[in-house]
Amino acid sequence: MIKSELCELLGIQYPVFQGGMAWIADGKLAAAVSDGGGLGIIAAGNAPGEYVREQIKIARSLTDKPIGVNIMLLSPFADDVAQIVTEEKVEVVTTGAGNPSKYMKAWKEAGIKVIPVIASVAMAKLMTRVGASALIAEGGESGGHVGELTTMVLVPQICDATDLPVIAAGGIADGRGVAASFMLGACGVQMGTRFLSAKECTIHPDYKEKIIKATDLCTMVTGKRLGHPVRSLRTQFARNYSKAEYGGMPDDELEALATGALRIAVQEGDAEKGCFLSGQCAAMVKKEQPAAEIIKEVIESAEQVLLKASKWTD
Amino acid sequence: MIKSELCELLGIQYPVFQGGMAWIADGKLAAAVSDGGGLGIIAAGNAPGEYVREQIKIARSLTDKPIGVNIMLLSPFADDVAQIVTEEKVEVVTTGAGNPSKYMKAWKEAGIKVIPVIASVAMAKLMTRVGASALIAEGGESGGHVGELTTMVLVPQICDATDLPVIAAGGIADGRGVAASFMLGACGVQMGTRFLSAKECTIHPDYKEKIIKATDLCTMVTGKRLGHPVRSLRTQFARNYSKAEYGGMPDDELEALATGALRIAVQEGDAEKGCFLSGQCAAMVKKEQPAAEIIKEVIESAEQVLLKASKWTD
Numbered sequence: 001m002i003k004s005e006l007c008e009l010l011g012i013q014y015p016v017f018q019g020g021m022a023w024i025a026d027g028k029l030a031a032a033v034s035d036g037g038g039l040g041i042i043a044a045g046n047a048p049g050e051y052v053r054e055q056i057k058i059a060r061s062l063t064d065k066p067i068g069v070n071i072m073l074l075s076p077f078a079d080d081v082a083q084i085v086t087e088e089k090v091e092v093v094t095t096g097a098g099n100p101s102k103y104m105k106a107w108k109e110a111g112i113k114v115i116p117v118i119a120s121v122a123m124a125k126l127m128t129r130v131g132a133s134a135l136i137a138e139g140g141e142s143g144g145h146v147g148e149l150t151t152m153v154l155v156p157q158i159c160d161a162t163d164l165p166v167i168a169a170g171g172i173a174d175g176r177g178v179a180a181s182f183m184l185g186a187c188g189v190q191m192g193t194r195f196l197s198a199k200e201c202t203i204h205p206d207y208k209e210k211i212i213k214a215t216d217l218c219t220m221v222t223g224k225r226l227g228h229p230v231r232s233l234r235t236q237f238a239r240n241y242s243k244a245e246y247g248g249m250p251d252d253e254l255e256a257l258a259t260g261a262l263r264i265a266v267q268e269g270d271a272e273k274g275c276f277l278s279g280q281c282a283a284m285v286k287k288e289q290p291a292a293e294i295i296k297e298v299i300e301s302a303e304q305v306l307l308k309a310s311k312w313t314d
Numbered sequence: 315m316i317k318s319e320l321c322e323l324l325g326i327q328y329p330v331f332q333g334g335m336a337w338i339a340d341g342k343l344a345a346a347v348s349d350g351g352g353l354g355i356i357a358a359g360n361a362p363g364e365y366v367r368e369q370i371k372i373a374r375s376l377t378d379k380p381i382g383v384n385i386m387l388l389s390p391f392a393d394d395v396a397q398i399v400t401e402e403k404v405e406v407v408t409t410g411a412g413n414p415s416k417y418m419k420a421w422k423e424a425g426i427k428v429i430p431v432i433a434s435v436a437m438a439k440l441m442t443r444v445g446a447s448a449l450i451a452e453g454g455e456s457g458g459h460v461g462e463l464t465t466m467v468l469v470p471q472i473c474d475a476t477d478l479p480v481i482a483a484g485g486i487a488d489g490r491g492v493a494a495s496f497m498l499g500a501c502g503v504q505m506g507t508r509f510l511s512a513k514e515c516t517i518h519p520d521y522k523e524k525i526i527k528a529t530d531l532c533t534m535v536t537g538k539r540l541g542h543p544v545r546s547l548r549t550q551f552a553r554n555y556s557k558a559e560y561g562g563m564p565d566d567e568l569e570a571l572a573t574g575a576l577r578i579a580v581q582e583g584d585a586e587k588g589c590f591l592s593g594q595c596a597a598m599v600k601k602e603q604p605a606a607e608i609i610k611e612v613i614e615s616a617e618q619v620l621l622k623a624s625k626w627t628d
Contacts, residue, residue: 122530150454153598
């Protein structure tokens with residue numbers, strides 16, 4: 001079965017991370033992924049520190065494998081969460097939406113492996129300098145907050161810019177994506193959208209159904225005008241937002257339009273008011289499965305693809 | 315050296331196409347690529363049929379290898395060009411910006427292999443039904459007119475939707491991209507941006523220099539509001555256009571703003587008024603080289619990457 005240096009670095013069985021999706025990636029999902037041999041990651045999002053602590057405890061009660069926490073650095077509770085992950089001694093912290101330099105010393109002293117999510121060469125170089133353990137290079141085909149470069153273009157450039165292990169993210173939903181990521185220079189992958197259909201993922205059933213029924217052109221990016229582009233399913237909400245964005249709605253009204261939309265999607269499944277974050281690869285997600293089964297299927301299929309790689313060079 | 319079914323289908327040495335870039339891909343560039351073992355493709359763009367015939371003759375005078383013509387189906391001269399490629403018996407026609415069904419019969423009778431550029435599953439199925447010989451699945455990281463899906467997400471879905479050979483395009487500039495494309499299910503690649511730096515590419519020296527000096531976040535997409543998104547270098551022109559697009563400029567003025575901008579970039583290199591089409595991978599293009607050397611370098615490096623694929627499965 002597939003192994004990489006990432007497995008040794010983190011003490012995990014397969015080089016597969018589950019993306020830290022705000023409002024979605026809780027202790028239960030993270031535990032299921034870690035227990036299945038990957039790395040489950042609890043999303044702190046904008047939640048208070050104590051929520052995160054509680055989710056860590058839930059995960060610990062369900063698995064003794066390493067777990068991670070994703071810290072969204074723009075959160076008003078980022079400092080709290082940064083402290084709590086050291087107290088709870090989570091094995092891995094991934095970071096998004098900014099520069100985690102100010103926490104690095106404390107995290108490293110606590111033995112935490114810090115793996116920032118990055119979307120540019122400059123950020124890769126900076127994070128390498130300040131002592132990251134690895135980097136997640138996330139292409140703009142991913143769901144949620146997106147960068148500009150796609151996985152195909154970003155991953156090789158990040159690999160050229162750092163000696164750290166690189167984890168590819170964005171658009172990866174099956175073994176072909178894993179194998180392709182390895183060819184680009186990565187030694188692991190992070191999948192978000194594929195885990196939305198995990199049995200242990202507690203999003204509203206309508207959200208899950210939307211992902212499983214999604215077709216190829218199912219997502220769109222909104223929020224570019226305000227500088228925070230977000231990829232979500234092309235629902236009525238997303239279309240309305242896009243229209244408002246081009247239609248000259250003032251910035252503060254536009255901001256207000258999106259407030260709470262993520263929670264509404266996850267908890268209520270409301271297609272009119274909810275923002276259903278999703279990567280472009282939703283169409284490749286076909287059914288609900290236990291997280292462990294998803295990991296096994298993806299890894300086994302990646303292995304098959306990689307074993308056939310030599311046929312091109314005969 | 316790398317071979318695939320595409321080589322046999324088209325009688326070419328390496329499974330590498332040069333993208334049919336309007337105003338750029340002329341007979342000289344196409345001949346250099348074909349002579350180097352790939353498939354050189356003359357771009358018809360919006361040019362009159364007789365221009366295309368002339369470029370075909372130039373290419374034929376420089377190489378006896380197969381050549382292709384890319385027909386932009388929205389061109390006012392598309393019917394003329396469609397006729398001329400049969401008269402000149404080009405080996406391959408690639409098509410963009412539409413549905414070439416009405417020409418299929420004549421082209422196939424003339425022995426031409428028809429290979430549409432597509433960006434969605436629906437178009438892949440339609441083109442398979444009407445008798446295409448292969449499909450180019452082009453991700454939105456490519457330069458020029460772009461679809462929504464990225465190469466990483468599009469290629470596997472197209473491979474699932476057709477039994478035809480699939481050529482991956484978008485974001486591919488080196489051997490890693492070729493190897494990744496194979497893992498995704500493709501049996502060949504098309505590169506555009508990488509060939510902008512070919513010695514035989516006759517764009518303005520300032521255009522070539524901009525590509526060679528480009529950094530990772532060098533491109534942007536404009537034109538979404540009018541329904542024709544285009545990826546180009548982030549120049550003053552592109553920034554101004556983007557501002558006008560969000561700023562409520564009437565559609566006809568916006569349309570006028572872009573008229574001639576491509577020609578100005580290619581022929582005059584004017585950074586203020588020119589639109590410098592480029593894929594996201596411009597940052598991976600490092601120097602001017604003969605087209606044949608580009609192909610050899612890319613193929614040799616892809617081979618190295620593929621030969622190492624089995625290390626992950628030990």
